[in-house]
Amino acid sequence: MAKFLYNGIHMDYLQYSKEYLMNTYNHIPVVFTKGKGCKLYDVSDKEYLDFTSGIGVMALGHGNEKWTAAVEAQLKKLVHTSNIVLNVPVLELAKKITEISNMSKVFFSNSGTETNEGAIKLARKYSFDKYGKGRSTIITLDRSFHGRTMAALEATGEDELHKYFYPFPEGFRHIDITVESLEKAVDSSVCAIMIEAIQGEGGVNPLSREFVNKVFEIAEKNDILVICDEVQCGLGRTGKLFGFNNYDVHPDIISVAKALGGGLPIGAILCNKKLENTFNYGDHGSTFGGNPVCAAGAIEILNQISDKKFLENVAEKGKFVKEFFKNKSFKNIKEVRGVGLMIGIEIKGKASDAQRKAFENGLLVLTAGRNNVVRLLPPLIISKEELEKGLNIIYKTVESM
Numbered sequence: 334m335a336k337f338l339y340n341g342i343h344m345d346y347l348q349y350s351k352e353y354l355m356n357t358y359n360h361i362p363v364v365f366t367k368g369k370g371c372k373l374y375d376v377s378d379k380e381y382l383d384f385t386s387g388i389g390v391m392a393l394g395h396g397n398e399k400w401t402a403a404v405e406a407q408l409k410k411l412v413h414t415s416n417i418v419l420n421v422p423v424l425e426l427a428k429k430i431t432e433i434s435n436m437s438k439v440f441f442s443n444s445g446t447e448t449n450e451g452a453i454k455l456a457r458k459y460s461f462d463k464y465g466k467g468r469s470t471i472i473t474l475d476r477s478f479h480g481r482t483m484a485a486l487e488a489t490g491e492d493e494l495h496k497y498f499y500p501f502p503e504g505f506r507h508i509d510i511t512v513e514s515l516e517k518a519v520d521s522s523v524c525a526i527m528i529e530a531i532q533g534e535g536g537v538n539p540l541s542r543e544f545v546n547k548v549f550e551i552a553e554k555n556d557i558l559v560i561c562d563e564v565q566c567g568l569g570r571t572g573k574l575f576g577f578n579n580y581d582v583h584p585d586i587i588s589v590a591k592a593l594g595g596g597l598p599i600g601a602i603l604c605n606k607k608l609e610n611t612f613n614y615g616d617h618g619s620t621f622g623g624n625p626v627c628a629a630g631a632i633e634i635l636n637q638i639s640d641k642k643f644l645e646n647v648a649e650k651g652k653f654v655k656e657f658f659k660n661k662s663f664k665n666i667k668e669v670r671g672v673g674l675m676i677g678i679e680i681k682g683k684a685s686d687a688q689r690k691a692f693e694n695g696l697l698v699l700t701a702g703r704n705n706v707v708r709l710l711p712p713l714i715i716s717k718e719e720l721e722k723g724l725n726i727i728y729k730t731v732e733s734m
């Protein structure tokens with residue numbers, strides 16, 4: 334195994350990873366030390382093009398100067414207080430995020446899965462308050478991904494991820510993504526339907542307009558809440574502020590995380606007016622949620638991402654990707670899909686093999702689906718030249734497999 338020279342010392346970090354880290358990730362064999370924009374540098378200073386954004390987190394790329402300055406300034410002032418008191422960045426962030434999302438109130442958490450746990454609790458409490466016990470079922474979709482903690486994992490529509498971990502919390506109903514399955518699944522026990530407008534981990538699957546419209550139509554008719562999990566497809570990724578903005582709908586609850594922190598852990602449950610007084614003292618909480626340092630960074634992220642021109646630019650780069658693949662011939666590629674800079678390339682071979690080969694060619698990509706989709710989530714600030722370079726690498730890599 335390769336030994337690296339780092340700070341003048343030879344270290345075998347890859348061996349460390351085998352010895353000390355639990356085996357939850359099949360790591361790509363690389364150890365990074367720094368990043369700038371869309372580029373990452375390993376311990377030997379080799380450069381890689383990052384088409385992962387740390388799985389949809391580094392929307393503004395690595396080393397964004399304004400974000401760094403905001404975080405640094407807050408680090409020097411106040412790092413943590415607790416939520417029994419208030420701090421300035423979290424109040425400013427609460428105002429900003431509810432205004433730009435057209436929502437009423439927000440609760441801050443630390444990760445996507447924790448945010449979804451809170452969203453599930455919020456939906457159930459709303460229903461309990463209004464209808465009493467027994468109306469607590471949440472409908473979720475085949476191939477969805479909502480996180481790794483027990484309720485969010487049970488909400489996730491992928492049996493393979495469940496098999497060792499029973500028993501799960503009750504009250505989730507997984508359905509195929511068809512109008513018929515949806516209609517069949519709705520009964521008087523249902524309090525919410527949870528969707529990703531564009532599924533990420535499940536293989537980059539944009540939901541059809543017909544299906545999304547039906548979700549909202551059924552929900553409205555039956556006072557069922559719609560939760561949009563925007564952890565991956567939200568915050569500018571698709572060229573709109575939220576993934577659901579690609580459809581003419583507005584949910585009752587939005588969960589966001591990933592890109593909101595710019596690399597620091599923060600998530601947010603946003604709710605509309607109907608739910609603004611559902612949670613009361615003691616119903617939910619978090620020690621770190623709304624941490625002033627994460628919040629200071631998040632304000633800067635939202636300032637940049639919610640800018641109209643910024644979003645138009647992402648949408649334009651999304652079109653560029655579509656154009657790139659339009660006139661290409663495919664041998665190993667089955668389909669290219671996605672919205673904005675959330676791109677899935679379904680291939681005939683194993684996506685993990687393509688990922689390793691792309692890495693050898695200097696490009697970091699993700700996999701998705703059932704190891705049949707190469708997923709690209711480049712930083713949203715990527716230049717057209719970098720985008721074209723990365724697309725050429727992945728196209729050639731897959732087609733030469």
Ligand SMILES: Cc1ncc(COP(=O)(O)O)c(C=O)c1O
Binds near residue numbers: 446480
């Ligand atoms: C749509 C969606 N929801 C929830 C999560 C879980 O987020 P986290 O890993 O921050 O807990 C993810 C992570 O990939 C996701 O894509």
